[in-house]
Amino acid sequence: MTIQGWLLILVFVGVLLALTKPMGLWLHALYEGRRTPLHAVLGPVERGFYRLSGIDPTEEMGWKRYAVHMLVFNAVLMLLTYAVLRLQGVLPLNPNKLAALPEHLAADTAISFTTNTNWQSYAGESTMSNLSQMFGLTIHNFLSAATGIALAFAFFRGFARREAETIGNFWADCTRITLYLLLPISIVYALYLVASGVPQTLAGSVDITTLEGAKQTLALGPVASQEAIKMLGTNGGGFFNANSAHPFENPSAATNFVQMLSIFLIGFGLTWTFGKAVGNTRQGWAILSAMVMIFLVGVGVCYWQEAGGNPIVHHLGVAGPNMEGKEVRFGAAASALFAAVTTAASCGAVNAMHDSFTALGGMIPLINIQLGEVVVGGVGAGVYGFLLFAILAVFVAGLMVGRTPEYVGKKIEGREVKLAVLAIAVLPLIILGFTAVSAVVGAGLAGPLNKGPHGFTEILYTFTSAVGNNGSAFAGLTASTPFYDSMIGIAMWVGRFFIIVPMLAIAGSLAAKKYTPETAGSFPTTGGLWVGLLVGIVLILGGLTFLPSLALGPIADHLAMIAGKTF
Amino acid sequence: MNNDLTSSLRPALVMTGLFAVLLGIAYPLAMTGVAQAVFPHQANGSLVVDHGKAVGSELIGQGFASDRYFHPRPSAAGKGYDAMASGGSNFGPTSQPLVDRIKGDIANLHPVPGVSIPPDLVTASASGLDPDLSPEAALYQVRRVAAARRLPEARVEALVEGAIETPILPFLGDAHVNVLALNRQLDRLGATAGR
Numbered sequence: 001m002t003i004q005g006w007l008l009i010l011v012f013v014g015v016l017l018a019l020t021k022p023m024g025l026w027l028h029a030l031y032e033g034r035r036t037p038l039h040a041v042l043g044p045v046e047r048g049f050y051r052l053s054g055i056d057p058t059e060e061m062g063w064k065r066y067a068v069h070m071l072v073f074n075a076v077l078m079l080l081t082y083a084v085l086r087l088q089g090v091l092p093l094n095p096n097k098l099a100a101l102p103e104h105l106a107a108d109t110a111i112s113f114t115t116n117t118n119w120q121s122y123a124g125e126s127t128m129s130n131l132s133q134m135f136g137l138t139i140h141n142f143l144s145a146a147t148g149i150a151l152a153f154a155f156f157r158g159f160a161r162r163e164a165e166t167i168g169n170f171w172a173d174c175t176r177i178t179l180y181l182l183l184p185i186s187i188v189y190a191l192y193l194v195a196s197g198v199p200q201t202l203a204g205s206v207d208i209t210t211l212e213g214a215k216q217t218l219a220l221g222p223v224a225s226q227e228a229i230k231m232l233g234t235n236g237g238g239f240f241n242a243n244s245a246h247p248f249e250n251p252s253a254a255t256n257f258v259q260m261l262s263i264f265l266i267g268f269g270l271t272w273t274f275g276k277a278v279g280n281t282r283q284g285w286a287i288l289s290a291m292v293m294i295f296l297v298g299v300g301v302c303y304w305q306e307a308g309g310n311p312i313v314h315h316l317g318v319a320g321p322n323m324e325g326k327e328v329r330f331g332a333a334a335s336a337l338f339a340a341v342t343t344a345a346s347c348g349a350v351n352a353m354h355d356s357f358t359a360l361g362g363m364i365p366l367i368n369i370q371l372g373e374v375v376v377g378g379v380g381a382g383v384y385g386f387l388l389f390a391i392l393a394v395f396v397a398g399l400m401v402g403r404t405p406e407y408v409g410k411k412i413e414g415r416e417v418k419l420a421v422l423a424i425a426v427l428p429l430i431i432l433g434f435t436a437v438s439a440v441v442g443a444g445l446a447g448p449l450n451k452g453p454h455g456f457t458e459i460l461y462t463f464t465s466a467v468g469n470n471g472s473a474f475a476g477l478t479a480s481t482p483f484y485d486s487m488i489g490i491a492m493w494v495g496r497f498f499i500i501v502p503m504l505a506i507a508g509s510l511a512a513k514k515y516t517p518e519t520a521g522s523f524p525t526t527g528g529l530w531v532g533l534l535v536g537i538v539l540i541l542g543g544l545t546f547l548p549s550l551a552l553g554p555i556a557d558h559l560a561m562i563a564g565k566t567f
Numbered sequence: 568m569n570n571d572l573t574s575s576l577r578p579a580l581v582m583t584g585l586f587a588v589l590l591g592i593a594y595p596l597a598m599t600g601v602a603q604a605v606f607p608h609q610a611n612g613s614l615v616v617d618h619g620k621a622v623g624s625e626l627i628g629q630g631f632a633s634d635r636y637f638h639p640r641p642s643a644a645g646k647g648y649d650a651m652a653s654g655g656s657n658f659g660p661t662s663q664p665l666v667d668r669i670k671g672d673i674a675n676l677h678p679v680p681g682v683s684i685p686p687d688l689v690t691a692s693a694s695g696l697d698p699d700l701s702p703e704a705a706l707y708q709v710r711r712v713a714a715a716r717r718l719p720e721a722r723v724e725a726l727v728e729g730a731i732e733t734p735i736l737p738f739l740g741d742a743h744v745n746v747l748a749l750n751r752q753l754d755r756l757g758a759t760a761g762r
Contacts, residue, residue, distance in 0.1 A: 004737065004738040005738075007738040008738045008739060011738065045589075049582065049585050052581055052585060053577060053578045053580075053581035053582050053585065054577050054578060054581070055578050055582075064571060065571040065574075068571040068572055068575055069571070069574075069575040069578065069579070072572065072575040072576065072579045073575070073578070073579040073582065073583070075579075076579045076580060076583045077583055080583055080587065123652065123653070123654070125651055125652070125653065126651055126652065134591050134592070134595040135587060135591035135592060136591075138590060138591055138594070138595060139586060139587050139590045139591040142586070142590045143586060143590070171578055171582065174582075175582075178586070178590070183589075183590070183594065186594070187594070187597075187598070190598045190602075191598070191601065191602070191605075191606075194598075194602040194605075194606045194609055194610050195605075195606050195609060196609070197609045197613050197625070197626050198609070199609070199610055199611065199612050200598055200599050200602035200603070200606075200610045201599060201602075201603065201610055201611055201612075202599060203611070205651065206611070206612055206614070206621070208614065208621040208622060208623055208624070209620065209621075209622060210622065210623055210629040210630065211622055211623070211629070211631070211636070211747070211750055211751070211754070212629075212630065212631060212632065212633060212636070214629070214630060216623065216627075216629055216648065216649075216650055217650060217651050218612050218624055218627055218650045219650055219651050219653075220611070220612050222595045222598070222599055224598060224602065224610075225594060225595040225598040225599070226595070240653045240694075241652070241653045241654045242644075242653035242654050242655070242693055242694035242695065242696070245653075245655070245692070245693030245694040246653050246694045246696065247626040247627055247628075247694060247696055247697070247698055248612070248626060248627070251613075251626050252734065252740070253734035253735075253739035253740025253741075254734060254735050254736075254739055256739070256740060257739050309686065310660045312660065312661065312666060313665075313666075313669060313686070313690075316666070316669055316670060316673060317673065317683060317684055318669065318673075318683065318684045318685075318686050318689055318690075319683035319684070319685075319686065320683075320685065320686040321686060322660070322686070322690075323686040323687045323690040323692075324655075324656065324658065324665065324690040324691060325655040325656065325657070325690075325691065325692070325693045326687075326690075326692065326693055327692050327693050327694060327697050327699075328640070328687050328692070328697055328699040328700060328701050328704075328741060328743045329697075329699050329734075329740050329741065329743050330740050330741065331740055331741030334739065334740050334741075350693070351693065352693045353654075353655035353656075353657055353693045355655070355657040355658075355659060356655060356656065356657060356658055356659065356660070356693075357660070358660050359659075359660055359661070362659075362660075449657055449658075450657075450658065450659040450661075450662050451662075451663075452661055453661075454659035454660070454661055454662065457659075458659075474657070475654070475655070475657050476657030476658070476659070557659065557660065557661055560661045561660045561661050565661060566661050566662065566663040566665075566666055567661055567662065567663060
């Protein structure tokens with residue numbers, strides 16, 4: 001480890017903390033539907049969209065109506081992408097003449113991008129035409145992110161409103177977030193990326209002759225426009241197979257830093273927006289503090305392990321950090337930090353191959369996702385996921401002091417706690433269940449590239465990533481088989497929508513409640529005690545469930561690595 | 568519930584169409600137009616052109632096997648530096664195939680006594696297209712390249728030192744040497760030194 005490496009980590013967190021309030025303020029304006037300076041330009045577009053689709057943006061929706069409209073919209077988007085991928089061969093903008101995707105891969109990919117997972121069972125440069133990348137996939141990068149933020153807004157309203165039957169209008173939330181937040185930032189961001197070397201062209205590839213006279217074909221395409229929203233919307237689906245490790249997606253250490261910032265930017269801001277929405281910004285800072293604490297521990301362990309390197313490789317006469325699956329321009333620190341960021345948020349872009357991390361270094365991304373990706377988390381999904389843990393934390397605190405628990409002015413009762421547990425229990429159920437099945441049936445065992453405990457970790461990581469809607473991979477596993485495409489498809493769908501529906505039900509239930517003012521007997525939800533309790537609940541509920549599976553995978557792998565045993 | 572469902576159909580269908588046109592067509596095409604007009608070099612792959620012919624991209628690594636050139640890192644992209652098949656080896660830390668591959672790569676190095684092997688020189692990058700080497704990995708090859716080109720080692724070493732790039736802010740990433748740029752400089756030197 002070096003001082004420079006730690007400086008990178010500290011500056012990274014510092015810059016984000018400085019951006020939290022400005023981003024939170026902007027999000028709060030959208031949350032309230034206030035006019036922004038961008039309305040002068042994009043206001044007519046917004047109004048035109050509503051008029052053409054018969055939407056009244058002032059119509060208030062109850063939680064069921066909000067949920068149904070959100071689900072139907074996502075289902076239609078998914079079908080559109082499925083159709084584009086299946087018809088790729090006959091559609092335009094296909095300079096490399098790529099064929100249509102088979103059914104299982106098209107379905108898996110459509111679910112993957114709809115659920116903000118962006119798991120990729122394919123290699124972009126040799127599978128997707130430019131039209132598929134732009135029209136089939138980029139729209140999801142915007143709209144799955146907008147859906148996530150809209151849901152967070154709806155959840156905030158559950159806490160903020162008093163004796164109300166409604167939690168906002170899905171179409172107004174989704175449209176405003178897309179037009180006044182995601183699109184303008186993406187435009188500026190994409191141009192920055194192009195200036196830094198990310199291609200943006202409709203050409204498919206270009207042939208060159210190398211200095212030694214060999215032929216090399218460089219895959220090109222409209223990369224920058226997709227790259228920008230891929231990071232900002234915590235989507236993570238790369239244009240190329242190597243994702244943000246590919247020099248055309250992430251050409252320099254500077255673009256790498258900006259990419260990491262953009263993964264966390266909206267997630268940090270939303271915590272502030274939550275505090276503002278419930279009338280006390282310290283509530284937002286409290287949950288952000290808990291998130292940052294868990295995050296920093298993970299980064300520290302990952303960086304320590306990667307900088308330390310692999311003793312089996314050292315034994316061969318090679319000194320220094322673990323560079324297998326890493327890019328020289330980033331090095332160990334920026335690779336470890338990126339890995340922790342992309343898995344803490346449910347982004348799933350990678351700038352290094354997690355499969356080739358040291359055993360414990362690779363365990364950190366795994367744990368980050370298993371905690372429910374509530375450490376900052378995916379845009380929207382992270383903060384509502386974390387609030388589910390907050391509900392359980394006040395419940396536990398209430399049990400200890402013998403009072404009805406309250407959180408930000410709302411009594412937390414049996415219904416909310418049951419729904420929160422239901423949402424949180426989905427994660428271990430599917431991850432462990434599907435991993436167990438895949439570890440015994442032949443089609444599952446055919447997947448892993450590596451043998452020994454690392455092979456088991458590849459399977460565990462796959463389903464962890466799918467249910468968590470992360471999309472990063474221990475990419476040695478061959479996932480483009482009917483077995484894995486189907487299992488992963490189900491896992492992604494359940495992992496997204498089986499959490500959203502109970503979460504919206506909680507929002508509806510909370511919105512209907514009276515405001516309960518804070519008294520001397522209320523458990524304070526802003527100080528250090530509360531932050532500690534939150535961290536504890538996340539680690540115990542999120543982490544302990546998975547400990548046995550971690551012992552079989554990365555921990556066994558680590559012991560083998562230290563003993564010099566290979567498989 | 569039924570009313571919720573039927574009332575959602577028109578907005579869902581029409582909004583999908585409108586957003587698809589805005590985000591899936593207008594946005595990427597507008598970005599392409601601006602990029603091609605303002606940053607044509609970067610937007611088309613940052614190509615390196617010698618005498619009117621593209622010999623590579625500044626950003627994409629390419630294979631070098633001759634002793635007269637600095638060699639890049641091992642590559643898991645296709646059969647090596649295949650820019651249509653980016654990717655890493657995905658070998659885990661306890662992988663025997665990883666150990667075998669590293670042993671093979673070490674055997675092909677020209678060893679420098681008393682210097683431990685820089686890790687990037689015998690490990691495959693994440694993309695398989697890493698255009699860079701660490702300064703240590705480039706310096707490790709100076710003796711071999713100088714001998715093959717019958718150049719003084721100090722001259723080649725100075726070339727490497729001059730080619731070291733650092734990020735805008737040094738802590739953002741690691742110092743590195745672009746292999747293609749270094750080898751082109753070497754060829755320019757070679758034009759005057761004995762072939």
